[in-house]
Amino acid sequence: MLNETHDPGLSSWLASAQAPDCDFPVQNLPFAVFRRRGSSESFRGGVALGDQIVDLSALASAGVLDGEAQRAALAGSQTKLNALMALGPVAWSALRLALSRALRVGSRLQAAIEPLLVPQAQAEYDVPAHIGDYTDFYTSIHHATQIGRLFRPDNPLLPNYKWVPIGYHGRSSSIVVSGQGFHRPVGQTMPPGAAQPSVGPCKRLDIELELGIFMGAGNALGESIPIDAAESHVFGLCLLNDWSARDIQAWEYQPLGPFLAKSFATTVSPWIVTLEALAPYRLPFTRPADDPQPLPYLDSAVNREGGALDIRLEVALQTPRMREAGHGAAAICRTSYRHAYWTLAQLVAHHTVNGCNLQPGDLLGSGTLSGPTPQEAGALIELTGGGKQPLTLPSGEQRVFLEDGDLVSLRGWCERPGAARIGMGECTGTVLPAREVRVR
Ligand code: CA
Numbered sequence: 185m186l187n188e189t190h191d192p193g194l195s196s197w198l199a200s201a202q203a204p205d206c207d208f209p210v211q212n213l214p215f216a217v218f219r220r221r222g223s224s225e226s227f228r229g230g231v232a233l234g235d236q237i238v239d240l241s242a243l244a245s246a247g248v249l250d251g252e253a254q255r256a257a258l259a260g261s262q263t264k265l266n267a268l269m270a271l272g273p274v275a276w277s278a279l280r281l282a283l284s285r286a287l288r289v290g291s292r293l294q295a296a297i298e299p300l301l302v303p304q305a306q307a308e309y310d311v312p313a314h315i316g317d318y319t320d321f322y323t324s325i326h327h328a329t330q331i332g333r334l335f336r337p338d339n340p341l342l343p344n345y346k347w348v349p350i351g352y353h354g355r356s357s358s359i360v361v362s363g364q365g366f367h368r369p370v371g372q373t374m375p376p377g378a379a380q381p382s383v384g385p386c387k388r389l390d391i392e393l394e395l396g397i398f399m400g401a402g403n404a405l406g407e408s409i410p411i412d413a414a415e416s417h418v419f420g421l422c423l424l425n426d427w428s429a430r431d432i433q434a435w436e437y438q439p440l441g442p443f444l445a446k447s448f449a450t451t452v453s454p455w456i457v458t459l460e461a462l463a464p465y466r467l468p469f470t471r472p473a474d475d476p477q478p479l480p481y482l483d484s485a486v487n488r489e490g491g492a493l494d495i496r497l498e499v500a501l502q503t504p505r506m507r508e509a510g511h512g513a514a515a516i517c518r519t520s521y522r523h524a525y526w527t528l529a530q531l532v533a534h535h536t537v538n539g540c541n542l543q544p545g546d547l548l549g550s551g552t553l554s555g556p557t558p559q560e561a562g563a564l565i566e567l568t569g570g571g572k573q574p575l576t577l578p579s580g581e582q583r584v585f586l587e588d589g590d591l592v593s594l595r596g597w598c599e600r601p602g603a604a605r606i607g608m609g610e611c612t613g614t615v616l617p618a619r620e621v622r623v624r
Contacts, residue, residue, distance in 0.1 A: 207232070207455075211604035221307060229268060270400065311452060365616045386430075392562060393552060399418060406539040421495070428442070468489055494521065
């Protein structure tokens with residue numbers, strides 16, 4: 185699984201890639217689509233290195249790569265990454281190796297590539313793929329139990345949870361890229377004790393700390409993807425905030441699950457970290473001895489040996505008052521993807537077991553990634569005990585749910601002795617005031 189591109193001793197000729205807290209050292213090489221901010225340039229694929237972006241379109245035109253790597257760079261030159269995603273792991277890996285060699289100290293390509301760099305500080309990003317379908321899973325047993333406890337104190341976890349990776353079909357048209365604001369959703373709610381429902385701005389606006397899984401090559405309709413092939417269909421992972429209107433959700437979700445409580449906005453980070461880059465941070469997938477072991481189609485030796493990933497995750501919140509005082513966002517949760525009950529290979533195998541076809545650029549949400557302790561909860565509804573225990577921020581302000589002007593920032597990174605530290609960048613969004621309810 186590991187190769188020369190993961191060598192923690194590698195360094196780049198670009199000085200900013202060596203900064204100790206840098207998300208994008210030469211061992212990472214994540215993909216986004218970008219252009220110079222405020223320009224009318226076309227969006228095109230880019231690869232992060234330090235504080236710069238390697239422009240894949242310019243790189244492909246420069247003709248300094250060849251073979252599969254050049255083919256992949258050309259596919260990555262388009263306005264979305266779907267064509268690159270469709271090529272599959274041999275092409276992705278060839279481009280990664282070629283970039284790693286070109287960007288490291290001593291490369292003869294330094295002089296050719298340096299003029300192709302665009303500073304990240306001057307870039308704007310777009311949603312990295314045309315997302316045909318978005319599926320949201322529910323892979324944290326800690327989240328499922330805590331949320332379940334709020335609704336069913338005596339029976340928090342439903343009996344299917346330990347057998348089926350639970351998911352639902354989400355909405356792809358309202359997925360936006362980090363940095364954008366969205367209006368507080370308006371919807372129908374049934375306040376406790378009210379005689380009838382009313383319509384108005386959401387009062388319990390929440391976050392969901394998730395990872396997004398971008399699919400690579402898909403499967404034909406009617407054919408499933410076996411678990412041991414599942415990861416070869418995954419292009420990479422991004423950060424994902426699945427904003428949720430808890431009061432709208434509570435009224436509308438029975439019996440068919442979330443609808444307008446989720447479909448108003450979902451924010452993704454611009455950068456997609458490939459599975460190959462994540463290889464050093466794999467962990468065994470284990471199940472408590474008292475829990476049912478996965479059914480055969482969700483089980484494999486490879487998945488047991490290294491199907492889990494230790495991706496450290498953090499949620500931070502900045503109120504308007506903190507922003508005016510010049511204070512950054514304050515952390516309200518830290519956890520890891522390692523606590524997920526189902527691995528991403530299991531999600532792909534389960535999603536396709538009925539013959540459902542996944543396509544390049546499809547997005548799977550992991551579901552809220554709460555860890556085992558209360559401080560590791562990835563949603564405000566858990567962090568505040570169902571909205572009963574407000575969080576106190578460093579500014580002295582309190583929050584139960586999000587207020588207008590609040591900015592939420594997700595971060596993710598991997599670190600382990602004997603491996604480089606790599607990061608996923610940032611996924612931010614700001615709550616704008618609700619719009620009027622129009623009746624004509
Ligand atoms: Ca979710």
